[in-house]
Amino acid sequence: MIGYLKSRQWPLYIIFIAIFLAFPFSLFKYTKYILFLVNMTAIGVIGALGLNILTGYTGLISLGQAAFMGVGAYTVAILSTKVGLPLWINLPAAGVITTVVGIIVGTPSLRLKGFYLAMATLASEFLLEYVFKNWESMTHGIPGLYITPPKVFGIHINNDRVFYFFAVTLAILAVLCTRNLFRTKVGRAFIAIRDRDIAADLIGINVFKYKLVSFGVSSFYVGVAGGLWCYYMTIINPEAFQLSISIDYIAMIIVGGMGTIYGSVYGSIFVNLFPEVIQRLMEILQPVLHMEYTFAAFKQIVFGLIIVIFLIFEPKGLSEVFSRLVKRISSGGERR
Amino acid sequence: MVILGGLDSIAGAVVGGFIVGVLEAVSGVYIAPLLGGAFQQVAAFAFLLIILLIKPYGLFGTKEIERL
Numbered sequence: 001m002i003g004y005l006k007s008r009q010w011p012l013y014i015i016f017i018a019i020f021l022a023f024p025f026s027l028f029k030y031t032k033y034i035l036f037l038v039n040m041t042a043i044g045v046i047g048a049l050g051l052n053i054l055t056g057y058t059g060l061i062s063l064g065q066a067a068f069m070g071v072g073a074y075t076v077a078i079l080s081t082k083v084g085l086p087l088w089i090n091l092p093a094a095g096v097i098t099t100v101v102g103i104i105v106g107t108p109s110l111r112l113k114g115f116y117l118a119m120a121t122l123a124s125e126f127l128l129e130y131v132f133k134n135w136e137s138m139t140h141g142i143p144g145l146y147i148t149p150p151k152v153f154g155i156h157i158n159n160d161r162v163f164y165f166f167a168v169t170l171a172i173l174a175v176l177c178t179r180n181l182f183r184t185k186v187g188r189a190f191i192a193i194r195d196r197d198i199a200a201d202l203i204g205i206n207v208f209k210y211k212l213v214s215f216g217v218s219s220f221y222v223g224v225a226g227g228l229w230c231y232y233m234t235i236i237n238p239e240a241f242q243l244s245i246s247i248d249y250i251a252m253i254i255v256g257g258m259g260t261i262y263g264s265v266y267g268s269i270f271v272n273l274f275p276e277v278i279q280r281l282m283e284i285l286q287p288v289l290h291m292e293y294t295f296a297a298f299k300q301i302v303f304g305l306i307i308v309i310f311l312i313f314e315p316k317g318l319s320e321v322f323s324r325l326v327k328r329i330s331s332g333g334e335r336r
Numbered sequence: 337m338v339i340l341g342g343l344d345s346i347a348g349a350v351v352g353g354f355i356v357g358v359l360e361a362v363s364g365v366y367i368a369p370l371l372g373g374a375f376q377q378v379a380a381f382a383f384l385l386i387i388l389l390i391k392p393y394g395l396f397g398t399k400e401i402e403r404l
Contacts, residue, residue, distance in 0.1 A: 108385070111392045113400075119339050120388050123381035130378040134371075198402060 042167035044268035050221030056258035059194030067128035070241035072226025094227035102219025144237025257317030342397025
């Protein structure tokens, strides 16, 4: 949506930046909780961007998202507790190691298509989860690892507010990097592989190489998101990286819009904030409706229903809804 | 298990189920002490991965013809 604003609307940019900078310092009662949600959304944006590069732009369906986040998180945890490296080595290292794991997991994609590739990545995800639980010497098994909050340039990142600035900056950086990626030869090769990979091979795009590069780049984003998750939660265990996280991310990119960058942003906002909105709505409506027993499950029911409704009526996701809205507003009264 | 046998073949589903069952039981006894932990839960997935690398459409599946 930001791409549709023209540059003479700089007051709007100033307002956005002011809200971004001033918001964590407000004294509103729920600020800490909203900060928590915004931090989770920022981590989700980076992860969803990775998945969107892989599934939305290259067409390789992957259910192994949770395992890659786990690899990133465990890398950060192991490097910062056992070896004691600082943050500016840990996060890139998490990305690099997840890239290597992602390329290994992605090699079946050279032979498998569609549904079978989803099954192969699902198998890799369960295998990686098994590795997390049983490689006791490195990952400390089921009890998990805990880390002390890191220091960046002397600022101690140990509360929501500082992490907010750090995470949202990284999320904005990730969006800009992805936007640039799809202006280069590599990005266009990804889109070609999604559309018709046989034709792409005929034209001369090295499908073999670019599929592996796609897995690698996507896994870098997801590994960094996993590392941020570890720094935020400061305690990780294998139970945090189950299949439901992978499904959450796929829901994010489907609802947000599969082949678009801002789709990842909208999808992450939707998946992280919408259940909370439903919860608050139910709390407000509860005296009116007198449904104490089913009220707790409403969050899940409505969330699932909305995803199904999106798939039926708006398969291109929220980004398509917003771009249509902007077109309708900006074209004014012109009807053709 | 159905994917192991191939999505469009009934004999494949039967064979796939049989293989998964036997493999889980056997790996629980012989391989688990080597690799530690509950390997038998993931044995089926590991085997699926290996089979999908060798035969991309499952053991008895038919190859999908792709047209441009």
